[in-house]
Amino acid sequence: xxxxxxxxxxxxxxxxxxxxxxxxxxxxxxxxxxxxxxxxxxxxxxxxxxxxxxxxxxxxxxxxxxxxxxxxxxxxxxxxxxxxxxxxxxxxxxxxxxxxxxxxxxxxxxxxxxxxxxxxxxxxxxxxxxxxxxxxxxxxxxxxxxxxxxxxxxxxxxxxxxxxxxxxxxxxxxxxxxxxxxxxxxxxxxxxxxxxxxxxxxxxxxxxxxxxxxxxxxxxxxxxxxxxxxxxxxxxxxxxxxxxxxxxxxxxxxxxxxxxxxxxxxxxxxxxxxxxxxxxxxxxxxxxxxxxxxxxxxxxxx
Numbered sequence: 453x454x455x456x457x458x459x460x461x462x463x464x465x466x467x468x469x470x471x472x473x474x475x476x477x478x479x480x481x482x483x484x485x486x487x488x489x490x491x492x493x494x495x496x497x498x499x500x501x502x503x504x505x506x507x508x509x510x511x512x513x514x515x516x517x518x519x520x521x522x523x524x525x526x527x528x529x530x531x532x533x534x535x536x537x538x539x540x541x542x543x544x545x546x547x548x549x550x551x552x553x554x555x556x557x558x559x560x561x562x563x564x565x566x567x568x569x570x571x572x573x574x575x576x577x578x579x580x581x582x583x584x585x586x587x588x589x590x591x592x593x594x595x596x597x598x599x600x601x602x603x604x605x606x607x608x609x610x611x612x613x614x615x616x617x618x619x620x621x622x623x624x625x626x627x628x629x630x631x632x633x634x635x636x637x638x639x640x641x642x643x644x645x646x647x648x649x650x651x652x653x654x655x656x657x658x659x660x661x662x663x664x665x666x667x668x669x670x671x672x673x674x675x676x677x678x679x680x681x682x683x684x685x686x687x688x689x690x691x692x693x694x695x696x697x698x699x700x701x702x703x704x705x706x707x708x709x710x711x712x713x714x715x716x717x718x719x720x721x722x723x724x725x726x727x728x729x730x731x732x733x734x735x736x737x738x739x740x741x742x743x744x745x746x747x748x749x750x751x752x753x754x
Contacts, residue, residue: 454486454539458523458556459546461517462507463495465520465694467661469572472630477510478633490533492552492661494524505607520609520615530555538563544606545569547597557598569599570606575616578665596620605735662695668703676710 457477462470477487489510493501494517497617501514515529529552537543539560545556548571560567573579587595599605605625607613613625656675660666668691678684689707694700 453490453541456488456490456537456543456556457542458490458533458543458552459545460492460550461494462489462491465495467695469570471485472511473546474508475507475631481510484506487511488513490529490530490556492524492526492550520551522549525551526555528557533559534562537565538639540565542603543567545602547572548574548598549590554594554598557601563603566603568604569602571599571610571612571616573612575619577619579620591620608732648708653686653688655690658689658693659690660693662691662693662700662703668708669730672703672706672710678742685730 459469459473462473462536464470473489480487487510489507489512491512491514493506493514496514500505502516504514506512507514513532515526515532516596517524517526521527525750531559533555537556543555543560543565544555546569547553548569553569557567557569559565599620602624604620605616607616607625607627608629610627613627617623617625622697641689646667658671660668660669674690675687675689679687691703
């Protein structure tokens with residue numbers, strides 16, 4: 453069986469989907485399924501990326517992102533899909549409001565190849581309230597048709613499924629949470645190996661894309677109120693993720709002005725997700741989504 457995954461970008465700063473798609477592809481490969489990842493070079497500094505045939509051990513093809521920070525228009529990607537998509541048994545499309553998703557769905561329809569689409573939470577109420585005119589126009593012109601013709605819509609939580617189907621009136625979705633790669637060789641000392649000042653003290657680990665919709669400012673305020681008590685004063689907060697630089701700096705300024713050195717840690721941006729999770733005392737989530745999707749585990753700070 454041959455399965456194609458289409459995603460507009462694998463830049464980790466774009467959020468959890470770019471991180472989660474790699475273990476998803478690897479899991480299929482472990483089951484003997486032939487996988488190809490199709491994406492653009494958006495946000496990637498590597499000049500050689502367009503000539504790559506493998507990305508993090510997954511067969512892949514990269515195409516130039518030619519126009520639009522959000523839409524990521526790529527004519528070469530659309531052309532390649534039109535000529536090659538009929539050699540695949542199934543296409544898994546990640547996201548809705550971008551050119552790669554539109555091109556993939558259109559090519560699938562013309563070649564009669566079934567596809568599954570994963571909205572990535574972009575059809576939930578908060579997301580739809582951002583640039584609403586543009587998004588509702590897109591849905592009316594092509595988005596609803598793309599979703600309606602999909603063999604299935606892939607959600608990662610029941611809440612996402614309910615809110616999206618309430619908005620669009622569809623009922624052919626399936627909830628399949630994302631997993632986390634397990635590696636028996638992961639060390640058990642978690643973040644403390646990278647941050648010695650966490651050793652011997654309990655800490656709360658937050659895994660999230662750093663974005664206003666995640667409500668991290670509320671979480672920080674709640675944590676601050678708790679550590680004012682003598683019983684919880686020795687607890688620390690670690691936030692793992694990445695996002696827009698202006699928002700990251702805003703969060704850093706917030707915690708720098710309110711937390712003592714004993715309550716926060718700043719450091720290594722490249723700690724693997726499973727390692728961070730392995731020995732943490734407590735984990736906080738900004739939503740009900742799978743942690744594998746929520747985190748682009750590149751920066752630790754609090």
